[in-house]
Amino acid sequence: MDSVILKEVPMESEIADGIRIIVNKVLRIDPSEFRISEETNLFELGLESLNVIELIAELELAYNITIDVEDLSQDLFSRFGMLVAFMQGKSTARH
Numbered sequence: 001m002d003s004v005i006l007k008e009v010p011m012e013s014e015i016a017d018g019i020r021i022i023v024n025k026v027l028r029i030d031p032s033e034f035r036i037s038e039e040t041n042l043f044e045l046g047l048e049s050l051n052v053i054e055l056i057a058e059l060e061l062a063y064n065i066t067i068d069v070e071d072l073s074q075d076l077f078s079r080f081g082m083l084v085a086f087m088q089g090k091s092t093a094r095h
Contacts, residue, residue, distance in 0.1 A: 016084045026055045038081035
């Protein structure tokens with residue numbers, strides 16, 4: 001991961017909600033049946049190599065950012081809260 005500082009982001013923030021929508025779409029999760037929380041392990045929800053690529057593409061498009069290969073790690077997707085903090089850092093660094 002690059003030098004983006006991972007700060008705590010409220011899990012009810014606009015960015016968390018947007019990322020949650022994207023994750024639900026990529027993993028085909030019905031949000032009325034399961035709510036992704038900060039501690040949710042995305043791999044346990046079915047995230048795997050092929051849909052990681054789709055997830056990254058969707059995030060880059062939605063937030064107008066580039067996620068570098070150096071940014072990727074298994075830890076980034078191990079908890080939803082980590083992904084939200086990473087994306088918050090990327091969005092802040094862009095401004």
